[in-house]
Amino acid sequence: MYGKNLIDGQWRDGNGTTVTHNPSDLNEQVGTYAVADRSMAAQAIESARKAAPRWAAGNIQQRADLLRGVGDAIGARAEEIGLLLSREEGKTRVEGFAEAKRAAQVFYFFAGETLRQNGLFLPGLRDGHNVIVSREPLGVVSLITPWNFPIAVPAWKTAAALAYGNTVVLKPSEFAPGCSVLLARILTEAGLPDGVFNLVMGNGRELGPTLINGADGVSFTGATDTGRAVLQQAALSMTKTQLELGGKNPLVVLDDADLDQAVQIALDGCFFQTGQRCTATSRLIVTRKIHDAFVDALAARVRALRVGHALDEGTQLGPVATAPQLQKDLMFIERANNDGVECVAGGTRVECRTPGLYLAPTLFIGTHNAMHLNQHEVFGPVVGVTRVDDFEEALAVATDHELALTAGICTNDLRTAERFRHGVRAGMVMVNTPTAGVAYHAPFGGRKPSGFGGRELGAGAVEFFTEGKTSYIHHGVI
Ligand code: TXE
Numbered sequence: 064m065y066g067k068n069l070i071d072g073q074w075r076d077g078n079g080t081t082v083t084h085n086p087s088d089l090n091e092q093v094g095t096y097a098v099a100d101r102s103m104a105a106q107a108i109e110s111a112r113k114a115a116p117r118w119a120a121g122n123i124q125q126r127a128d129l130l131r132g133v134g135d136a137i138g139a140r141a142e143e144i145g146l147l148l149s150r151e152e153g154k155t156r157v158e159g160f161a162e163a164k165r166a167a168q169v170f171y172f173f174a175g176e177t178l179r180q181n182g183l184f185l186p187g188l189r190d191g192h193n194v195i196v197s198r199e200p201l202g203v204v205s206l207i208t209p210w211n212f213p214i215a216v217p218a219w220k221t222a223a224a225l226a227y228g229n230t231v232v233l234k235p236s237e238f239a240p241g242c243s244v245l246l247a248r249i250l251t252e253a254g255l256p257d258g259v260f261n262l263v264m265g266n267g268r269e270l271g272p273t274l275i276n277g278a279d280g281v282s283f284t285g286a287t288d289t290g291r292a293v294l295q296q297a298a299l300s301m302t303k304t305q306l307e308l309g310g311k312n313p314l315v316v317l318d319d320a321d322l323d324q325a326v327q328i329a330l331d332g333c334f335f336q337t338g339q340r341c342t343a344t345s346r347l348i349v350t351r352k353i354h355d356a357f358v359d360a361l362a363a364r365v366r367a368l369r370v371g372h373a374l375d376e377g378t379q380l381g382p383v384a385t386a387p388q389l390q391k392d393l394m395f396i397e398r399a400n401n402d403g404v405e406c407v408a409g410g411t412r413v414e415c416r417t418p419g420l421y422l423a424p425t426l427f428i429g430t431h432n433a434m435h436l437n438q439h440e441v442f443g444p445v446v447g448v449t450r451v452d453d454f455e456e457a458l459a460v461a462t463d464h465e466l467a468l469t470a471g472i473c474t475n476d477l478r479t480a481e482r483f484r485h486g487v488r489a490g491m492v493m494v495n496t497p498t499a500g501v502a503y504h505a506p507f508g509g510r511k512p513s514g515f516g517g518r519e520l521g522a523g524a525v526e527f528f529t530e531g532k533t534s535y536i537h538h539g540v541i
Pocket residue numbers: 207208209210211234235236237265266267268270271272284285286287289290292293307308309310340341388391440441442
């Protein structure tokens with residue numbers, strides 16, 4: 064495919080092009096994309112600014128219908144989108160299709176939100192007064208997205224932004240922009256007015272300042288350090304900022320857990336989607352009595368996972384998405400080996416039928432929380448198990464990390480589960496279910512430094528994508 068930037072309804076070439084390759088087969092070129100420079104980013108912001116008043120004032124039934132139509136179009140093209148996603152990012156065919164379907168559902172949800180924008184009415188404290196709290200669009204929002212959910216994250220930010228009456232400039236990851244190009248085409252075909260949605264592709268560091276300082280809001284998903292840079296940049300213009308950042312999510316497995324269920328939950332949370340989810344389980348904390356049985360069963364399941372070309376029938380784990388990410392994963396394995404912990408599954412690259420970025424899912428045991436492996440986000444299929452004595456120690460270890468996105472527990476004791484839910488420092492808690500896998504109708508996000516500036520999705524999105532206005536009305540005594 065050849066993807067262009069979209070500015071003010073015009074498909075625009077850029078300052079050169081960039082090419083993506085299939086991580087399942089590095090010989091296969093997937094897409095060529097026009098790269099925008101700063102002046103084009105400024106034009107995209109300008110175009111969104113120009114389109115903002117009409118979009119904000121537009122009829123909300125028409126807006127809802129349009130967003131529902133976008134959901135229909137994404138759903139109808141889910142095979143195509145999923146296939147591109149699998150080829151460019153490396154998710155399996157099943158995972159790619161599911162992500163595309165999810166993007167359609169997100170548009171349906173936010174089509175409904177368009178009609179559910181409510182406010183607050185208060186009787187005034189002074190005679191003859193009342194107070195109305197209403198919500199208004201933020202204005203122009205820049206959306207900066209990562210490679211690991213190439214359609215879901217652009218879709219959920221875009222759908223929310225548009226539903227609440229904002230205009231958009233989207234900058235997807237340079238590693239996987241293809242699905243954003245398809246999204247831009249779908250939005251255009253659905254009849255979105257020129258300038259309401261703009262797409263610029265290119266280097267985040269280069270385009271960031273223009274996109275951040277020119278907008279009224281910036282919603283970013285990516286690495287924690289990049290998020291800090293975005294926040295520092297945003298401070299210059301006081302641009303409202305929403306950051307969804309890294310995780311180091313613990314899964315606690317207690318002695319009384321259902322063993323088979325806990326193993327399945329760990330397998331899914333740690334390794335599905337090649338571990339490249341900010342909500343992936345990246346610390347396993349297991350109490351003493353169940354430890355050996357759990358580790359044996361999990362290691363057997365991990366070793367049995369079929370790594371392969373994302374589009375091959377039967378592949379359970381696709382490749383690592385990018386070459387730098389693979390290097391990072393291997394560095395974590397090397398550090399863990401140097402730390403002297405035991406590797407009970409994986410630990411090496413894997414040869415498949417095509418030259419790709421394949422890594423065996425890797426499980427270390429005998430780790431402790433202060434180790435490098437447990438202190439830094441891997442963002443790949445590499446996880447360590449830490450053995451603890453009891454629930455109290457498990458909770459202390461789970462909470463002993465500055466990142467606080469999701470946290471999970473496997474137990475059959477409702478009271479213990481509730482103590483964990485109450486006590487653990489995290490934005491999302493999972494009881495007897497994987498740390499990853501979130502619903503679009505519920506708020507999503509973490510506590511600092513995993514998240515900043517309000518939740519996405521569900522009832523959370525309105526907080527970021529709108530501004531409140533408190534009005535005091537002196538209507539006179541009646
Ligand atoms: O993220 P980046 P990448 C983590 C994960 C992974 C690492 C790198 O640990 O290994 O991030 O992934 C744009 N101003 N997560 O490279 O670099 C960039 O162009 C403005 C966690 O994708 O943070 C891209 O569009 N923008 C995560 C986006 O930011 C900038 C999901 C994300 O890039 C910028 C993905 C700047 N200075 C990766 N620098 C999660 N928690 O969900 C870069 N960008």
